[in-house]
Amino acid sequence: MPIRNSDAERVRHISFFKHADDSTFNLAMNGAFLQRFPANTALLMEGDSVDFLYILLDGAVELGAGWKSKDTTLAILRPISTFILAAVVLESDALMSAVTLDRSEILMVPGESLRSSMKQDAKFGFAVSEELAGCYRGLVRSIKNHKLRDSTERLANYLLTQRARQGEKDEIVLPHEKRVLAALLGMTPENLSRAFSKLSDKGVSVDGAHVGFSNVAALERLARPSPLIDNHYAQDRNTLGKAYTERQQGVLDQKKS
Amino acid sequence: MPIRNSDAERVRHISFFKHADDSTFNLAMNGAFLQRFPANTALLMEGDSVDFLYILLDGAVELGAGWKSKDTTLAILRPISTFILAAVVLESDALMSAVTLDRSEILMVPGESLRSSMKQDAKFGFAVSEELAGCYRGLVRSIKNHKLRDSTERLANYLLTQRARQGEKDEIVLPHEKRVLAALLGMTPENLSRAFSKLSDKGVSVDGAHVGFSNVAALERLARPSPLIDNHYAQDRNTLGKAYTERQQGVLDQKKS
DNA sequence: CTTGGCGCTTGATAAATGTCAAGCAGAAAC
DNA sequence: GTTTCTGCTTGACATTTATCAAGCGCCAAG
Structure with a gap:
């Protein structure tokens, strides 16, 4: 069942989708659908193969991992956030689990649609690269936080x-x-x-x-x-994506002035 | 001084550069140059603005970070590796420092050249996205290693x-x-x-x-x-880049068989 | 050949963190 | 309204890790 226009429109102007022209956006959304999950639903387990990019439109999702009998939480996502982007781009298995913390609405975008639209539209592909770069930087801050404090x-x-x-x-x-x-x-x-x-x-x-x-x-x-290490951005900037919140060029200078 | 063809050729078939056709490769290498550094040379400090993608052709580089009076090592790079890719794609400041551990040869590729060639060639841009996804996955493994063990x-x-x-x-x-x-x-x-x-x-x-x-x-x-968490790949596969070493699709199944 | 410096190991002790248990408060289920 | 369950706090103790110091071995410098 094709996605309702009103559901796709919810992400039309957020994160890296705002850099897509209409035809690229429609290609990316090909086969996408909106799903609602109750709280405490396992969306993904570590090691699962991944066929969809997940976009959290409402609710909260916990990304976690375990080893032997230990579990940890790697991130807690708030709307509007994408997740599992790296595994989708690389066509890899998930390295993290994902569980809803609250009742959640999630847009499922087929991985192949996203990859195809990236390969077809260099500008859109570049925007996704920026988002991946922002996700990476967020993780660098996180590991610094753990190792240094x-x-x-x-x-x-x-x-x-x-x-x-x-x-x-x-x-x-x-x-x-x-x-x-x-x-x-x-x-x-x-x-x-x-x-x-x-x-x-x-x-x-x-x-x-x-x-x-x-x-x-x-x-x-x-x-x-x-x-x-720390990223003090206002919460309502979350919808702009990690490329925006993690850019921070010249921020050392801004802090000093 | 333009890069000698023989220096650029050293990366022609490694990592994401192998996905570039000749014209894209030449555009990416526009303004690149090879530099040699003695051991214990600071290439970058945290907070520095970044204008070049660094490619380690020989030697070893330590990526680190500090806070208050504590320092830590985030990665140790061996040839052939790229580093600071995320900061270059996002035009951000470096979140890590980089220091040579041994006498090293590093190819410096202007950030603007790389970004231009990504925006011009969607296939090449996609390959860089895959590399960023691989770098992200490597960091996910690292933080899991630290939090769970x-x-x-x-x-x-x-x-x-x-x-x-x-x-x-x-x-x-x-x-x-x-x-x-x-x-x-x-x-x-x-x-x-x-x-x-x-x-x-x-x-x-x-x-x-x-x-x-x-x-x-x-x-x-x-x-x-x-x-x-762990990535057991053979050392001679390092030149293939993080997109290759971090893909590992279906690896749980491979391990079981 | 001698001396000094650095990397590493080991011992003793301090600090940080985890584990286990008990109890409290509040919310959910009956 | 009562009972049960869950999240959280606090206490006591165990384990892990850091800090400080001393000494050894090896390598580089003189």
């Missing part, structure tokens, strides 16, 4: 990043359960609790999913955020 | 990967100093020593840079290698 520093920087994304207010709402945040930051739930406690003397207070800040300067002195 | 498990898996790359012999040669390996694996040099000691009862012996294996089955039982 301890667990309290990772939490402190996470909170400052969320605060930037949620409008620089004195209170934010954690976008998911704390055990998911613990897995994302690479620690056990018990240690996330202890890390929040450590931050209480930097003015951080917690009430369920609500986190308050009363001494941002002290928190920043501990966190030492760096534009080379 | 302890330091002894990371060393054990590193050794098995090196053994696969060096021809499945009973002895390998570590390709760089142990303190660099320690930084790559995310531990201090003292802990690398202790991890090697822990592996001695799995048949691992060390004599300088030489590592011997006398009980590979025992080592594999501890290491539990997984094709979803």
Whole structure:
């Protein structure tokens, strides 16, 4: 069943699709369809072959991985995000699992349609390259965060990043359960609790999913955020894709001025 | 000074360049030049703006990062490898530093030449997309390795990967100093020593840079290698690029058979 | 040949993090 | 309204990893 125009239009002007002319866009959307999933649905398991590019239009998705009896969370996606782009471009198996955290709407775009339109339209292909480059840079920041900071520093920087994304207010709402945040930051739930406690003397207070800040300067002195690791962009810029949010040219200079 | 044909020819049939026809290749190489650096030369620092794609033709390069007073190694490159591809495609600043470990020959390809040739030739652009996808997948494996395994498990898996790359012999040669390996694996040099000691009862012996294996089955039982984290490809396939080495479609099935 | 420097190993100790258990609060199910 | 379940916090203890120091061996410089 061909995709309804209204569903495809939801991504017409987001991320790398905005660089496609109408014929390229229609070629890319050939065979695409919208699917709705309840919460806690496994969309993909590690090692699965991948035939679709997934575009999260509503809800939340957790990308994860496991080994022996350990699991971890590699990313938590919010609308509008694409995922499994690298595996689709390379026609490879998935290296991550994907599970819905909330009830979600996902646009499934056939891999072959995307690859064909990239090979046919160099400008569109270049835009997808930029998106892949942005995804790569996001992962470089993530591994730097893990290798260079301890667990309290990772939490402190996470909170400052969320605060930037949620409008620089004195209170934010954690976008998911704390055990998911613990897995994302690479620690056990018990240690996330202890890390929040450590931050209480930097003015951080917690009430369920609500986190308050009363001494941002002290928190920043501990966190030492760096534009080379942390990416403080506003949340409503998420739909612009990783190519946009990860470009940041000259950002060291911007920070200094 | 234009690049000598003989220098450009060194990359004519490697990695994504092999997908370029002659005119696209010449456009990509427009303004390229070969440079030789002694060991321990800083090629790039984190935050530097990037104007060239670097291609390591000979020697070794360490990609690293620091924060506060901590440093880590993110990758160690062997010939023939490209690096800083994502920053060039996205026209962004470098998120990693690059330093030669040995005396090295590096081909510098202007970023604008590469981007122009990608935009002009969709097939070549697609090949660069595949390379970026491969680089991304390599980083996914790396972060999974760090988040899911302890330091002894990371060393054990590193050794098995090196053994696969060096021809499945009973002895390998570590390709760089142990303190660099320690930084790559995310531990201090003292802990690398202790991890090697822990592996001695799995048949691992060390004599300088030489590592011997006398009980590979025992080592594999501890290491539990997984094709979803580890990439056992032969070293002479390195010149084929990350798109090739990271594709691995259906590899779970291959491993089982 | 001698001296100095560097890489590495080992020991002792400190810090960070994980594991296990218990209890509380709130929400969901009955 | 009651019961059950889940997420989270806190305590106690174990394990992993880092830090600091000392010493050895080898290589480079003089």
